[in-house]
Each structure stands twice: as structure tokens, then as C-alpha cells.
Amino acid sequence: MQQKLKYRLLNIVTVIAVTMFFSCEGNLKEVQKMTAQNKMPVGVAEDFVLKYTDSTKLKAVVSGPLYEDYTNQTFPFQEFPKGVHVVFYDDSNQKSTITAKYAIFYSKSDLVDMKGDVVLKTYDGKQLLADQLFWDQKNQWIFTEGPYTFNSPDLNMTGIGIDFNKEFTVVNSHGNSGTAVVKEETKTEEAPKTE
Incomplete structure (x- = not known):
């Protein structure tokens, strides 16, 4: 039982980490786009x-x-x-x-x-x-x-x-x-x- 609980907790932590990673990657891409737009010549x-x-x-x-x-x-x-x-x-x-x-x-x-x-x-x-x-x-x-x-x-x-x-x-x-x-x-x- 305890083994199953550890396995489930590990799966939940993995899902949360993966979700956060993709969420941060999306934010990073948005920040990079905003920075690139600010480097446009007049x-x-x-x-x-x-x-x-x-x-x-x-x-x-x-x-x-x-x-x-x-x-x-x-x-x-x-x-x-x-x-x-x-x-x-x-x-x-x-x-x-x-x-x-x-x-x-x-x-x-x-x-x-x-x-x-x-x-x-x-x-x-x-x-x-x-x-x-x-x-x-x-x-x-x-x-x-x-x-x-x-x-x-x-x-x-x-x-x-x-x-x-x-x-x-x-x-x-x-x-x-x-x-x-x-x-x-x-x-x-x-x-x-x-x-």
C-alpha cells in the first residue's frame, strides 16, 4: 500500500513539474517575442x-x-x-x-x-x-x-x-x-x- 502511495505521489509531482515546465516555456517565448519587438529599428x-x-x-x-x-x-x-x-x-x-x-x-x-x-x-x-x-x-x-x-x-x-x-x-x-x-x-x- 505504501509503495502504491509513493508511486502515485511521484506521478502527481511529475505531472505538475511537466505542466509548469511547458507553462514557463510558453512565458519565455512570449518574453523573447516582446524583447525582439523592442529591438526593431525606427x-x-x-x-x-x-x-x-x-x-x-x-x-x-x-x-x-x-x-x-x-x-x-x-x-x-x-x-x-x-x-x-x-x-x-x-x-x-x-x-x-x-x-x-x-x-x-x-x-x-x-x-x-x-x-x-x-x-x-x-x-x-x-x-x-x-x-x-x-x-x-x-x-x-x-x-x-x-x-x-x-x-x-x-x-x-x-x-x-x-x-x-x-x-x-x-x-x-x-x-x-x-x-x-x-x-x-x-x-x-x-x-x-x-x-
């Missing part, structure tokens, strides 16, 4: 071209195959999941470019994260190649902690980690190697004076 653009101006002067042109605007999120961002091409214009209207296979812009922090075959080319012949590159718009600072290759008319180097200002006038590189062109100054000897 706007989507395909084959887009965005132009940024300041006081009617063109500063940048951003283009790519797909743009998603998530400014409706707690930490708003804009995503370029299929790549991005950016043309920057300086005060003298000289253009530099940057391309990446993926980019995301966090508007609250003014930080752009670019990944996948990132190529930065300046108007004066400098080129930086990296797997990932960050651009701090607020401080006008560009950096990576990963591998990079830098080429210019007078300097070629590779390394791990580099940061610099947007004009490339202040550069901090870490663990690098490369070659540089050094121009020698030649002194001309003065002819002896005759009196």
Missing part, C-alpha cells in the same frame, strides 16, 4: 547616401547598402550591417575616405566602431588598414588596439595598437616595426673669401 534605408553639413558646408558623405536606425533604444545607436563608405571633407575641401564591412555609431557617446577590412585613406597619400577601428567624434581621436598597417609616402609600419588625431599630426603607436625615408641635408661649403 528606420531602415537601403542603398542610402547621407550628407552632413555644417553652416551649409559639406563635411561628410556616408553611403552603403543598408542603414538601420535604433535611436528608440535605451542606449541609441545607428548600424551599418552590410558595410559603409564615408568621405570626409576638411576645411580646405580636401577629401579623405574610410570603408568598413560593418559599422555602428553610438550617439550618446559619439563613438563609431568599424570592423572588417577597415581602410582609411587621407587626401595626402596616407593609408591605414585595420581589422577594427574606433573614431571618438567628441575628441576627434581615432584608435585601434588590434593589428594595423600604416603606409605613407615616407613611412611604412605595422603593429598592434595605434591612436592619433584626425590630422595625423599626433600619433601614438604601440609595438610596431617598419621603414622610414629619411632625407639627408647636404651642407655646401663656402668658398674661401679673397681680399
